[in-house]
Amino acid sequence: MKVKLSFKIFLIVAVMVVLSSVAICAISVLTFKNNFTNEIDDTVKTAGRGGELLLKNWEQTLAAEAKTTAGLNRTTSALGTGDVALLENVVQSQRGNMDADYLLIADRSGTVLAGTVGVGKSVKDVEAWQNVISGDALSYSWLEKEYVAWGLFYAAPVRYQGEVVGAVLTGYDFVKEDFVSLVKEAHGTECTVFRGDLRVSTTLRDSKGNPMTGTRIDNKQVLSQVLGKGETLRLTNVIGGKQYRSIYIPHKNPDGNVVGMLFMAKNQHVITSATEQTLQLVIPSLVVILIIVSIFTTIIVRFVVVKPVLSVRDSLLKISSGNADLTQRIDSKSKDEVGEVVGGFNKFVERLQSIVKIIKEQDKDLESGGENMGAISQDTASAITEIIANIDSIHKQIENQGQSVNQTAGAVNEISSNIDSLNKMIEGQTAGITQASAAVEEMIGNISSVNQNVERMANSFEELNQNADIGFKKQQDVNEKIQQIETQSAMLEDANQAIANIAAQTNLLAMNAAIEAAHAGDAGKGFSVVADEIRKLSETSTGQSKTIGEQLAKIKESISSVVAASDESAQALTVVADKIRDTDQLVIQIRTAMEEQTEGSRQISEALKNMNDGSMEVRNASEEMTEGNKLILDEVRRLQDATLTMKGSMEEMSQGAEKINETGAALNDVTSTLKESIYKIGQEINNFTV
Template identity: 45%
Template sequence: MAGKIENNRPVDPNAKDIQIKTKLIAMVGAVIVFSSVVAVTLSLTVFDKKQVQATEVQLLHSADGAMHVMQDWVDTLKNCAAITANRSDIANAYATENTDFFNELVNTYTELLDYDFMAFVDTNGIVTLGGKDGFQKGMNLSSSYAVRKALSGSPAYSFEELPGYPYSAIYAYPVKVDGQVVSATVFAYSLATTDFLNLMQVSYDVECTIFSNDIRVKSTIPGVEGTALANPEISEKVLVKGENYKGRNKIKGKDYISVYSPLKNDDGKITGILFIAKSLEDVEAIKFMTIKIVVPIALAIAIGLMFLSYLFIRWLMWRIANVTRQLKEMATGEADLTKRVTLRVLDEIGDLVINFNAFCDKLQQIIGETKKSKNELSNSGESMSASTQETASSITQIISNIESISHQINTQSGSVQQTAGAVDEISANIESLNQMIEHQSSGVSQASAAVEQMIGNISSVNNSVEKMASSFEELQSNANTGFKMQNDVNERILQIETQSEMLQDANTAISSIAEQTNLLAMNAAIEAAHAGEAGKGFAVVADEIRKLSETSSAQSKTIGEQLNKIKAQINEVVAASNESSRSFGVVSQKIQETDQLVMQIKAAMEEQNQGSQQITGALKTMNDSTEEVRAASVEMSNGNKMILQEVQHLQAATLEMKGSMDEMSSGARKINETGAALADISSQVQEAIGKIGTQIDLFKV
């Protein structure tokens, strides 16, 4: 609801009187504080996450380093054992059982080499000699995996506990004389001392623990030695699977980031764990130290940004105040349009100043032109008053003319109604004619289609007749060829018959020769009998000739029978061939008669086809004439429709003109009434022009 009035405008009584400068400073300050808090929070969160990740990576490197150190210790033990076992004088010492040599060797090694325990063992694993801090003489080390493998001929290392000795790194090397294992040297580092743990703590700044299986043997974490590993997941992954474990766990109430690595013998058996860890308290301490450094710096930066923002907003509001002051002077002074705002900086506010000055220039120009147009406007008002009076008289004449035109339009409307009735009757007659033409066209189309179908059938029959004629010609040719070939066959059969008679004669001659040969053989046999012993050979030949004669006679008889059969069959073939020749003659005659009938049918079909073509031409001519009549009828119908449409349009136009004239008459009356009101308005406009001129004169241009 509007309250007090300020500068002739209502002001909301609930409106808060807060400067924009105060609002901007508060908003910018809040943004800076919020951004600083968010930036610090995100930075610390990321730093904390990165610090944990860096600690985990450092632990992995530390675990790798610890395993390398452990391997270096094993390599040192290996070197000590190998040097001792491979000495050239060790074999003589064993052969002569020179104990002084071994005692001197042990004392020398104790002073020079780096190890915790050493010993010589016999083939049963019994210590024969040990250092002053080493394994005791007579101690049985056969339970050690490394000792057993060395006595079998191969060097070995292991991580294990021996009776009476703590968890240690052990290396054993075989001593051979003439290729036979006679002893083994054993060197060991104790992992239950603080040497290895202190080295890890100093080198990597981590906590370190040595496990024998899952029991803590030695640790830099107070109060955990002798306790067991309570996490079954770690035991499964490290002691069973032989894999490293990385993660967080709690030991004695403190949180650690830790890495567990398996300790393996050279055969892969896992006997212990190397534990490397970093307390999360150290990570938190680094985080708190970072907060103590980052927060004051962020606070100082936020205060500095807020101060700079205050100076910038103050300068910005001062520039806006200059524009406001100029507007206020223009609103409360003498309306001096010649004043302008000074441009100091070319930016968004500078654009505002430029556009404001341009607006003042435009307003000054408009007011100047308005002053010049004031007199012209006054003259125009007087002219408008005179024109109003003339308009009133003209409107009176227009009203009388409109009434005369309206009477003529009523007369024209009656004539148009009569014309429309006549056109409708013509249109009905044309529609009836169109239907008759459609029926005639349909009948002609059906007849034309039937004739075309008949022509198609005639063409099909002609094609069939032509094919039949061609087939009969080919058949006639084949029959003639067959008749000729049959004559050739008959001639050849006659030749065969003649040749078979010649064979019969030859066979008769052969039979006669066989009978004569038989007689000669009989005569020869008789003569041989007369000759006695001298004719025995000739008798054998005569007998063979007789047999050959009998065989020839039998074969001649068989051949004669076969020739008689062949002759009978040839006679049958000759009779059949003659019958076939007569049949070929009859077929050829019938084919010629049929061919003549086909040619007659073909000629009749051609005559019928020509008649059908003439009928089709006549029907086509009739159909074209029908189409022309129908087209003329359609054109007439379309023309009649156009005439009918034009008449209807004329009726509609007449009605519209009549309505328009009524409206014009009514409007003219209203215009006449308005003319009087316009005269009053003209006098009011003249008064208003006078008042506007008075107000415009107040502006200084």
């Protein structure tokens, strides 16, 4: 099926216009939505700041009213004296002048004495009351009580005679919709006050139009980030089936605990409706523009592009018909791209005309060249056949050479294997000799060490023998000294006995003196005292003499034991001296035997050294044989590689010759085909008029 160029161009233009229109529409909608979304974000941010400012304003109002009421003389005197009636009067008079929803006056114990709510109740657990009672000038608390569903309270201390006697609390009721309504009217946004996650006051409505007061939020991100961490959060969320761009602001008590939050949001349905309205306006306009542009483009294309192309087509048909007259040219006065195409085509035909003219002139030369090429291809085929025969002969000779080289390589490998076995045996023998030499050298070293030790033992035994003789002599001297001590101790016993006798006689004298003093009466009292002292001295001497006698008896027993032990020691020293002399003889015998063993070890070491030298000479000769064998084996391997290379080269030459043979045969076929082609080309070229 033939499709006109104008229709194709129309389709292309239409598709481009449609795509451009869709892109413009999409960009416009996206830009519009982004701008609208940014505007909503700005509105929500402004509402958030406005809500915070409004809440701050309410806080300032509560603080001022609490301070004012607490500073009234009636309040301080009534609370200081406990005048409840006067306090109630203060509440009634102040209530009409305040914006606050709640007014409470509590004493220092935390009991509400007067107020708009909670009279008789306790506010002792309220953080604001605790702070001002503790000394703060002002404090606040978000409060939930049985008489307050959710409120913000400010407390100010009441002082009487310089002491804090209670506090005034003022508060706003946030369950009422005053606050959220003010925010919505001021900023056009939805507003909700939360107690924890519970909506206590809101302007939101569910899908049925009912207020969402008393419902709870279930957004985990809000619960975690705002109520959990105390951070302000902006996000897009769905509430009651509607999508909102919203902000959550935490409410905190003075201790930093998050007790609630403030929510403000803008419904995003206005973006959707505005987008739909924009599309309803833009799409029909784009359709009309599309139709107009398509029609206008089709008319322009028909006169500017299609008409010159049709002229070119007619001229080409004339050139291609009849006897292929290359003398014809296309006339075109156009200066645009179509004119350039026509000019290029005329140049191409002119060039083609010159080429065909040259081909006509060379037609005869091609025919003679084809004849010569056929003869040359036959000669080439004969030469290739002879080359293939020579290559086969050389290939057989190389195979025979390869077999001989392989046999030589096998023999050389066997020799190399035998040399390796010999080397291993030599290595084993050398290692054994080395180990034996090391063992003998170690044994010689041990014998030398033993000789040194035996020499030291001999010297030690000689010194020990001398010391034993000296000890025996010393023991004899000790025995003599002990005998002298024993004799002297006997003399001490005699002396002690003399002292005892003297003490007994002194005692008798004291008794006689005492008797005489008694006979003398008063004149002998002084003498009686002296006699008594003499008696006491005699008794003391007697006791000491007895004690000395006992100690001397023990000393005598000890001396007897020492004498006996000294005799035994002398006998033991005699035995030790005899044993030392016997051991010294044994040491001399061991030293003689070790000298003989040292000489034998030296002879063994020299024999092993000679064996090791012989093994080294054999190993050196074996290594020289191994090196020579390696050189032979390397040369044989090179010869094998060269043989394999020659064999591969001959195989490649054989394959190349076969391919050349095939190419020669194909060349003969090509020559025949070429001759036929030259004949046909000549016939076709003759059809052109140049």
